Amino acid sequence: MRVFAAGLITETNTFAPWPTGRRGFSEVGPFRGDATTRGRDDETGVLAGVWKELAARDGHAFVESFFAHAQPSGPTLQRVYEEYREEILAELRARQPFDVALFFLHGAMVSTGCDDCEGDILGRARAILGPGAKIGVLLDPHCHLTPAMIEAADVIVLIKEYPHVDYPERGRELYEICMRAAAGQCHPVMHLFDCRMVGFYPTTTEPMAGLVSRMKEAERRPGVLSVSFGHGFPWGDTPETGSKVLAIADGDRRLAESVATEIGHAIYDRRETLLPRYPGIAAALDRAGRHPGVVVLADTADNSGGGAPSDNVSLLRAMLQAGVANAAYGSIWDPVTVQTCAEAGVGATLPLRIGGKCGPASGDPLDVVATVKAFVSDHTQQDLGPSRCPMGDSVWLRISGIDVVVMSVRTQTFSPDAFTGLGIDLAPKRIIAVKSSWHFQANFAPIADELIAVATPGALQMNFAAIDYRKKRDQEFFPRVPDPLGRG
Numbered sequence: 074m075r076v077f078a079a080g081l082i083t084e085t086n087t088f089a090p091w092p093t094g095r096r097g098f099s100e101v102g103p104f105r106g107d108a109t110t111r112g113r114d115d116e117t118g119v120l121a122g123v124w125k126e127l128a129a130r131d132g133h134a135f136v137e138s139f140f141a142h143a144q145p146s147g148p149t150l151q152r153v154y155e156e157y158r159e160e161i162l163a164e165l166r167a168r169q170p171f172d173v174a175l176f177f178l179h180g181a182m183v184s185t186g187c188d189d190c191e192g193d194i195l196g197r198a199r200a201i202l203g204p205g206a207k208i209g210v211l212l213d214p215h216c217h218l219t220p221a222m223i224e225a226a227d228v229i230v231l232i233k234e235y236p237h238v239d240y241p242e243r244g245r246e247l248y249e250i251c252m253r254a255a256a257g258q259c260h261p262v263m264h265l266f267d268c269r270m271v272g273f274y275p276t277t278t279e280p281m282a283g284l285v286s287r288m289k290e291a292e293r294r295p296g297v298l299s300v301s302f303g304h305g306f307p308w309g310d311t312p313e314t315g316s317k318v319l320a321i322a323d324g325d326r327r328l329a330e331s332v333a334t335e336i337g338h339a340i341y342d343r344r345e346t347l348l349p350r351y352p353g354i355a356a357a358l359d360r361a362g363r364h365p366g367v368v369v370l371a372d373t374a375d376n377s378g379g380g381a382p383s384d385n386v387s388l389l390r391a392m393l394q395a396g397v398a399n400a401a402y403g404s405i406w407d408p409v410t411v412q413t414c415a416e417a418g419v420g421a422t423l424p425l426r427i428g429g430k431c432g433p434a435s436g437d438p439l440d441v442v443a444t445v446k447a448f449v450s451d452h453t454q455q456d457l458g459p460s461r462c463p464m465g466d467s468v469w470l471r472i473s474g475i476d477v478v479v480m481s482v483r484t485q486t487f488s489p490d491a492f493t494g495l496g497i498d499l500a501p502k503r504i505i506a507v508k509s510s511w512h513f514q515a516n517f518a519p520i521a522d523e524l525i526a527v528a529t530p531g532a533l534q535m536n537f538a539a540i541d542y543r544k545k546r547d548q549e550f551f552p553r554v555p556d557p558l559g560r561g
């Protein structure tokens with residue numbers, strides 16, 4: 074068989090003030106047929122590598138096409154979206170025929186001219202390939218599952234875990250289902266159940282951990298090929314924004330519908346428990362101060378992984394005001410500070426104005442006197458899974474008792490080596506504060522006695538009822554109304 078693979082990934086925060094353009098997609102990549110070699114440290118390269126290996130194992134021809142991703146920001150510029158989309162489609166057209174086309178997409182990409190980029194790409198791919206080829210799609214759970222995606226694709230599999238540690242595994246599942254379908258050994262039919270909810274669903278704690286197990290249990294039933302939960306991306310305003318369950322059965326529409334509905338109801342019935350209720354900064358610092366062990370605090374609202382600027386320093390300011398010592402804080406996106414410190418040199422002590430630069434969500438900047446302890450050019454950190462994530466030129470600053478990481482490529486803080494890679498010893502630290510909503514848990518849990526998600530000020534507010542949706546079709550969703558499905 075002939076297998077095609079491509080990827081175009083970004084998660085669009087439609088409320089973010091800055092656009093996503095060519096520079097955003099150039100922080101790593103784009104990769105034109107070389108994601109599995111030049112981009113093997115990137116998640117696109119890891120996944121393309123998984124598919125390439127499986128195709129080689131099975132003796133199939135594998136065409137590795139265009140892969141690119143950008144850090145979440147505002148809508149992608151239409152000309153950039155179209156240019157990348159056409160690169161993928163041109164190669165699909167030129168190198169036909171294909172039995173299977175595999176796409177690694179996010180599912181929440183919005184351009185300045187299109188609310189559903191993934192549905193658009195897949196619809197155009199279908200028009201090129203015709204009805205015979207199988208189209209398989211791997212999506213991030215923070216996606217807007219749309220009718221256009223379901224219409225165009227044969228198989229859609231979502232990453233199940235948040236943190237998204239299972240993307241290689243889900244990529245393998247997608248490949249296997251698509252190859253069996255192409256060989257006529259199964260006939261995937263999909264059903265989408267709308268939970269009519271907007272929410273935030275980490276899977277490392279209950280009740281989501283149990284709900285993920287229940288989805289996996291449903292997948293072991295005869296005739297069920299795949300069950301996914303589309304968490305939705307609350308900060309992307311599109312007609313289809315919201316939480317949905319997708320089930321795929323083998324030729325049995327009613328089975329797909331009954332499984333999607335069953336899992337959808339199981340999630341819906343726990344909706345009150347699933348609502349995030351995080352302590353504010355003062356309460357979190359108080360709790361951390363009284364804890365005898367190592368506490369990791371998450372600056373949840375200023376997570377660049379959701380399109381936030383990562384330069385709101387409210388939590389750092391509060392830590393300094395509280396006299397917190399033996400602490401680390403990272404990573405702040407402030408290229409100006411990095412440049413100033415690189416110029417001053419390691420060992421310099423100088424006044425700096427840190428953060429608060431990008432817009433109202435950044436809050437006020439922080440004026441400090443800091444000592445430059447280290448500078449690393451092209452710093453990276455461990456990502457989720459085997460990939461690494463660029464942080465650009467970065468500095469370690471000592472401000473009172475706190476070791477602070479400032480970076481020049483915007484990303485969330487995934488891993489302790491964001492700190493240790495600059496020389497910061499985390500072993501004696503009592504408090505480590507990170508800019509991440511939940512992904513940090515995968516790599517920080519092993520060194521933490523307690524993880525506290527903090528309701529900080531910033532772009533990613535968790536009061537979902539108050540988000541100013543203009544395009545979202547269903548305005549009567551939970552938690553804006555208590556029981557939109559009328560289940561009591």
Ligand SMILES: [Zn+2]
Binds near residue numbers: 213214237
């Ligand atoms: Zn995600």
